[in-house]
Amino acid sequence: MRKLLTLASSILLLAGAATGAAQAAPPKPASYVMAQSDARAEVSGMTVAQATELQAQIDDQLRKSPGGTQISATEISWNGGNVVMEFPVPGQKQASLTSAKALGPNAARRPAAAGEVDLVASGTCYDTGTCQYQKCPYGWTDQWYCLYQDSDWGGRRLQWKDHYPYEQTLDTWNFSYQASGWVNTSLKTVVEVWGPGGQRLWFEPARDNFFSDPTHNSFVGWDANDKATSFTSYGDA
Incomplete structure (x- = not known):
């Protein structure tokens, strides 16, 4: 009987230890929880x-x-969603596509009015706002411009859809001295990027027409690499 009691006690102790270990397990990180319902x-x-x-x-x-808010497993947004930073999944060179949440409900264009010439077929990426060039998004309504942490459009991606005629410091988004490449998908917005002492490092023209490729540069060159500290942008994004 004593042996049976000892065995039973040991089993209860082991069960209690297992329960305690389960209760002490750390919670899953927010990125993992958000990733479970991510369409990407x-x-x-x-x-x-x-x-x-x-x-x-x-x-x-x-x-x-x-001032930023994590809105998905890989994204932070600022300014009501007008600025987004996208992170690569560890082990991947390039940051992911912009999520539907970051693109927002207004990315899809309004239906063509009666008598209006409709240049965009319904259901295309131009119509839904989900076109992308090196994962910098654009469509009929919103057209973004993006900076990339690494050459060949790698690393973190910082993107805007508003224009800023007054100089914006990249310190605001912890991105000074880090940009190596860029894409500008806009039809109307041009971007000037500046370095230390007010030196203009590069100029990003707008696209020629709606169906042309966005303007881009996979590497800004050694003279400008990792030197950008601010930018200005003019026109309507």
Whole structure:
């Protein structure tokens, strides 16, 4: 009987230890939880280890650039969604496509009015606002311009859809001295990027017409690489 009682006690102790271990398990990082309902395949397939590494990067970015909100597993937005930073899933070179949440409900264009010439077929990416060039998004309604942390459009991507005629410091988004490439999908907005001492590092023209490729540069050159500190943009994004 004593042996049976001892065995039963041991089983209860082991069960209690297992329960305690389960209760003490750390919660999944926010990036992992958000990824489970993300429509982007490269995001929804993240492991817990990848999400943990990514969430640390996002938390660090939020500390260094106040006012932002994490809106998806890989994205932070500022200014009501007019500025978005996209992070690569750890192990991937390029940041993911912009999520539907970041594009917003107004990305799709309004229906053509009666008698209006309709240049865009319904259901195309121009119509839904989901076209992209090197994952910098655009459509009929919203056209973004993007800076890339690494050459060949790699690393973090910082993108805007408003224009800023007054100089904007990249310190606002913890992106000074980090840009290596760019894409400008806009038809009307041109962008000037500046470096230390007010030196103009490069100019981003607008697209020639609605169906032409966005203007772009996969590497700004050694003289300008990792030197951008601010920008101005003119026109209607």
